[in-house]
Amino acid sequence: MKSAADREREEDGMRHRKCRGKKRIRMTAAAMIFLLLLGGCGKQFEVDDTGGETSSDEDLIVVGVSQLGSESMWRTANTTSIEETFTRENGYLLVFDNARQKQENQIKAIRSFISQQVDYIVFSPIEESGWDVVLEEARDAGIPVIVMDRGLKVEDESLYVTRVGSDFRAEGENAGLWLEDYLEEQGRSDEEINIVVLQGTNGATSTIGRTEGFEEIAARHDNWNILEQTGADYTTTKAREEMRRIVKQYDDIDVLVSQNDDMTFGALDVFEENGITTGVDGDVIVISFDAVKSALERVQTGDINVDIECNPEQGPAVESVIRMLENGGTIERDYYVYEKIFTQENVGHYINDRSY
Ligand code: AHR
Numbered sequence: 001m002k003s004a005a006d007r008e009r010e011e012d013g014m015r016h017r018k019c020r021g022k023k024r025i026r027m028t029a030a031a032m033i034f035l036l037l038l039g040g041c042g043k044q045f046e047v048d049d050t051g052g053e054t055s056s057d058e059d060l061i062v063v064g065v066s067q068l069g070s071e072s073m074w075r076t077a078n079t080t081s082i083e084e085t086f087t088r089e090n091g092y093l094l095v096f097d098n099a100r101q102k103q104e105n106q107i108k109a110i111r112s113f114i115s116q117q118v119d120y121i122v123f124s125p126i127e128e129s130g131w132d133v134v135l136e137e138a139r140d141a142g143i144p145v146i147v148m149d150r151g152l153k154v155e156d157e158s159l160y161v162t163r164v165g166s167d168f169r170a171e172g173e174n175a176g177l178w179l180e181d182y183l184e185e186q187g188r189s190d191e192e193i194n195i196v197v198l199q200g201t202n203g204a205t206s207t208i209g210r211t212e213g214f215e216e217i218a219a220r221h222d223n224w225n226i227l228e229q230t231g232a233d234y235t236t237t238k239a240r241e242e243m244r245r246i247v248k249q250y251d252d253i254d255v256l257v258s259q260n261d262d263m264t265f266g267a268l269d270v271f272e273e274n275g276i277t278t279g280v281d282g283d284v285i286v287i288s289f290d291a292v293k294s295a296l297e298r299v300q301t302g303d304i305n306v307d308i309e310c311n312p313e314q315g316p317a318v319e320s321v322i323r324m325l326e327n328g329g330t331i332e333r334d335y336y337v338y339e340k341i342f343t344q345e346n347v348g349h350y351i352n353d354r355s356y
């Protein structure tokens with residue numbers, strides 16, 4: 001997960017370690033001396049578990065994480081990555097909240113992290129706008145905010161420290177570039193190509209980026225007709241509903257671009273119900289995003305032509321940022337996770353190692 005540049009920056013941060021007046025750091029010998037110099041200003045947190053380690057909680061870095069929901073397999077993997085990273089063993093106390101797809105719940109969670117005086121707030125914004133007020137409250141409380149996965153738009157960029165996530169626009173462009181090459185290989189570059197796009201959650205960076213990236217490539221081709229772009233909220237159920245309507249409306253779909261695997265599964269169900277074949281030997285070319293294991297299996301069998309990876313394992317990268325902050329390192333504006341593109345040709349090399 002960590003790029004060479006990340007590691008370099010992290011090491012650089014360590015070389016330039018300086019006192020930022022944080023209240024607790026990990027209990028290395030140097031840290032203990034540091035705490036003594038600070039006058040032992042550690043905080044006490046009440047933890048509702050049976051681990052019996054509450055007495056040493058002041059050693060831990062307290063991280064409040066607001067996850068936007070559990071709408072997809074990707075999201076579950078992202079949550080697992082956070083939970084496996086921010087453990088007591090690693091020196092953290094994780095305060096986790098699942099906002100169940102509601103921005104108001106995320107705002108409530110962030111306010112609750114502020115009142116608990118956590119050391120860092122990490123959150124994955126369900127949509128880009130509407131965060132200024134609560135992030136000002138976090139800033140007033142002196143709590144650094146790290147944005148994970150999707151991005152946000154705020155008046156004052158200094159309201160958050162950095163964003164760790166995917167380059168969604170590049171993902172969308174990669175989908176378009178793959179289609180360009182594939183049509184050329186198939187000798188179909190000059191054919192009229194009818195495209196349907198299933199989009200994710202309205203207003204989410206992943207939806208916006210993937211849409212804009214794909215549209216940019218599509219705009220180069222007068223013969224690519226985007227018949228419809230419709231939102232299906234990144235869920236299988238909504239995708240099934242939308243696709244049932246769409247296959248009734250159009251009888252000449254050449255390409256489905258589905259902005260996540262969960263929606264792709266819903267669409268594949270509907271194609272099957274209607275006797276429409278998909279993938280490498282089928283009537284409809286299927287482009288999906290995320291690359292969870294069950295979708296890679298459908299790439300291997302040829303039902304999905306290509307899966308553009310969106311890497312959910314962002315916990316370690318967020319943790320690197322926190323360590324850099326602890327060590328007084330310089331933080332970049334964005335950290336992008338490494339992502340690949342899977343087709344039937346290369347998927348066999350990766351599928352067995354997929355843990356989600
Ligand atoms: O923001 C990332 C997207 O959100 C993933 O592609 C999708 O599966 C998730 O729900």
